[in-house]
Amino acid sequence: MCGIIGYIGKKNALPILLDGLRQLEYRGYDSAGICLAKDASLKIVKRSGKIKDLINAIKNRKDLGQANLGIGHSRWATHGAPTNINAHPHTDCSNGIAVVHNGIIENFVEIKERLIREGHKFTSETDSEVIAHLIEEYYTGDLEKAVLKAIKYLKGSFAIGIVSSNEPDKLIAARKESPLVVGVGKDENFIASDIPAILRYTKKVIYVDDGEIVVLKKDSIKVLDSNGKVIKKRVDTIKWNISSAQKSGFTHFMLKEIHEQPRVLSQIISSRIKGSSAIELDGINLSGAAIKRISNIIILACGTAYHAGLVGKYLIERFTKIPVAVDVSSEFRYRKPIIRKNTVVIAISQSGETADTLAAVKEAKSRGATVISICNVVGSSLARVSDGILYTYAGPEIGVASTKAYTAQLAMLYLLSFYIAEKKGLLRKRVKRFLIKEFKSLPEILQEILKKKEGIKKLAGKHLNFGSFLYLGRNLNFPTALEGALKLKEISYIPAEGYPAGEMKHGPIALIDEYRAVVCIAPDSAIYEKMVSNIQEICARMGKVIIVATEGDKEIRRFTGEIIYVPKTDELFSPIVSVVPLQLLAYYIAVKKCCDVDQPRNLAKSVTVE
Numbered sequence: 001m002c003g004i005i006g007y008i009g010k011k012n013a014l015p016i017l018l019d020g021l022r023q024l025e026y027r028g029y030d031s032a033g034i035c036l037a038k039d040a041s042l043k044i045v046k047r048s049g050k051i052k053d054l055i056n057a058i059k060n061r062k063d064l065g066q067a068n069l070g071i072g073h074s075r076w077a078t079h080g081a082p083t084n085i086n087a088h089p090h091t092d093c094s095n096g097i098a099v100v101h102n103g104i105i106e107n108f109v110e111i112k113e114r115l116i117r118e119g120h121k122f123t124s125e126t127d128s129e130v131i132a133h134l135i136e137e138y139y140t141g142d143l144e145k146a147v148l149k150a151i152k153y154l155k156g157s158f159a160i161g162i163v164s165s166n167e168p169d170k171l172i173a174a175r176k177e178s179p180l181v182v183g184v185g186k187d188e189n190f191i192a193s194d195i196p197a198i199l200r201y202t203k204k205v206i207y208v209d210d211g212e213i214v215v216l217k218k219d220s221i222k223v224l225d226s227n228g229k230v231i232k233k234r235v236d237t238i239k240w241n242i243s244s245a246q247k248s249g250f251t252h253f254m255l256k257e258i259h260e261q262p263r264v265l266s267q268i269i270s271s272r273i274k275g276s277s278a279i280e281l282d283g284i285n286l287s288g289a290a291i292k293r294i295s296n297i298i299i300l301a302c303g304t305a306y307h308a309g310l311v312g313k314y315l316i317e318r319f320t321k322i323p324v325a326v327d328v329s330s331e332f333r334y335r336k337p338i339i340r341k342n343t344v345v346i347a348i349s350q351s352g353e354t355a356d357t358l359a360a361v362k363e364a365k366s367r368g369a370t371v372i373s374i375c376n377v378v379g380s381s382l383a384r385v386s387d388g389i390l391y392t393y394a395g396p397e398i399g400v401a402s403t404k405a406y407t408a409q410l411a412m413l414y415l416l417s418f419y420i421a422e423k424k425g426l427l428r429k430r431v432k433r434f435l436i437k438e439f440k441s442l443p444e445i446l447q448e449i450l451k452k453k454e455g456i457k458k459l460a461g462k463h464l465n466f467g468s469f470l471y472l473g474r475n476l477n478f479p480t481a482l483e484g485a486l487k488l489k490e491i492s493y494i495p496a497e498g499y500p501a502g503e504m505k506h507g508p509i510a511l512i513d514e515y516r517a518v519v520c521i522a523p524d525s526a527i528y529e530k531m532v533s534n535i536q537e538i539c540a541r542m543g544k545v546i547i548v549a550t551e552g553d554k555e556i557r558r559f560t561g562e563i564i565y566v567p568k569t570d571e572l573f574s575p576i577v578s579v580v581p582l583q584l585l586a587y588y589i590a591v592k593k594c595c596d597v598d599q600p601r602n603l604a605k606s607v608t609v610e
């Protein structure tokens with residue numbers, strides 16, 4: 001949800017800002033802009049559309065020249081349509097202060113009305129513009145002081161970058177509930193919403209915390225708390241490199257990330273399973289005694305991560321006998337949730353910046369819950385507010401549709417349920433050895449499935465013109481049905497619904513006719529026969545079925561020739577195995593429909609607004 005970038009140093013800022021914006025474009029891509037601070041004036045270019053439209057606009061601006069200080073923004077519109085005027089940066093009345101903002105200023109109407117009364121002139125419909133005018137209001141020759149004062153009045157969330165033509169040796173940034181990192185360079189420093197935007201230039205970063213303000217010069221970084229007191233911050237070193245955030249020969253990030261899944265699982269296995277079967281989840285931060293005391297678990301997440309949570313419920317209840325409720329984060333917090341003395345909340349989030357999940361976690365914590373997070377982004381807001389953190393270490397996920405983060409979240413939920421069960425004395429050694437052996441075979445199985453991509457591509461070609469899809473699964477694979485449907489709808493815009501197959505007769509069966517494509521997830525399992533009965537019911541009503549089945553299942557061929565076979569595994573692990581063909585199916589349908597797979601309309605990675 002919007003990306004911000006800022007540079008101060010000796011180099012020409014413009015290419016660095018544009019490069020950073022390309023890396024941040026996944027966060028929002030309906031408009032973009034830059035501001036260069038040069039010769040005591042600010043030069044701004046803003047355009048609706050993608051970064052390439054901004055670059056084209058810049059080509060026509062011969063006056064820009066070279067500047068060593070600048071800020072940039074890629075937008076996902078909240079307040080005001082994606083127009084040139086509403087694009088960031090926004091300025092004060094004199095065009096002397098420019099601001100880029102990620103987040104939402106909840107009290108902007110009130111501030112705007114006050115500032116208008118005091119004579120300020122606004123040009124855009126955005127909430128963000130008030131920040132520039134508020135700083136102008138308090139500016140008496142010291143930008144730092146003006147920012148400190150202005151942000152005290154802002155309610156909501158923000159990561160902001162600020163430059164002033166009066167102080168061209170300074171870049172100021174501030175954060176509250178929106179991600180912000182500082183890149184530490186030699187004779188140059190950076191700010192960004194996310195690490196890939198600056199990784200080409202430095203691996204040294206400072207994670208900015210809520211309420212902090214950063215004053216960057218080319219050769220110094222000063223971090224202040226909200227009272228203006230200087231604080232000392234740790235400088236972290238990023239362990240991955242820029243190639244992890246590039247397409248590496250794949251046509252889309254999504255396809256690359258689908259292909260990364262075997263590697264991600266191997267990495268989870270090698271880092272979390274020691275020797276033949278010892279599970280290491282140190283980050284959980286709960287003693288054996290505390291685990292034994294857990295009365296109930298509430299899983300909180302949004303979107304794809306919520307689907308992972310639904311699988312987690314099956315696993316945790318089955319192995320640990322602890323009751324689990326799974327809640328969509330945005331619903332949980334407004335329902336006056338019941339948290340007991342020994343309730344543990346598991347928050348799942350790829351980005352760790354999803355506003356709904358952060359708000360739900362804060363609500364749970366305020367009611368006394370212990371929060372453990374499963375998260376991909378190291379140092380994210382979620383990681384920092386949690387009592388325990390289990391990182392998935394899947395590497396940056398850039399494609400807006402989540403793929404590798406999902407299977408990594410599932411993998412962590414398997415390990416977590418085995419781990420808790422073991423601590424409670426509920427997992428027999430022999431069973432554990434079997435489970436871990438099966439778990440370790442998953443990377444190879446996923447590799448086998450990826451080899452089937454040409455067949456899945458052909459299948460996609462045959463199903464492009466269906467007006468809608470129904471995805472059906474049962475038990476552990478009901479969430480797989482939800483996830484398959486979500487992947488399809490978000491990148492191809494074809495309406496798709498996921499349903500528990502047993503519920504079909506209670507309504508959705510009315511949808512079935514020869515124009516309806518129905519994807520049935522029917523791997524070998526204890527409820528296989530039930531799933532077959534459902535498939536029979538669909539075929540009797542002329543529905544066009546595509547089936548995900550286990551290799552060797554010849555019986556299933558009597559229903560259709562459209563079968564995606566997946567290698568045999570214990571049914572417990574079928575959610576990981578069955579989802580990969582569905583990711584590929586959605587991908588190829590979207591590609592064949594010429595959709596923008598990595599940046600689907602209206603969406604953004606990292607939903608930092610509620």
Ligand code: F6R
Pocket residue numbers: 302303304305306348349350351352353354357400401402403486487490606607
């Ligand atoms: C769908 C997708 C979204 C996210 C959701 C939560 O492909 O990516 O549904 O899963 O916005 O995001 P995180 O996991 O970052 O909290």
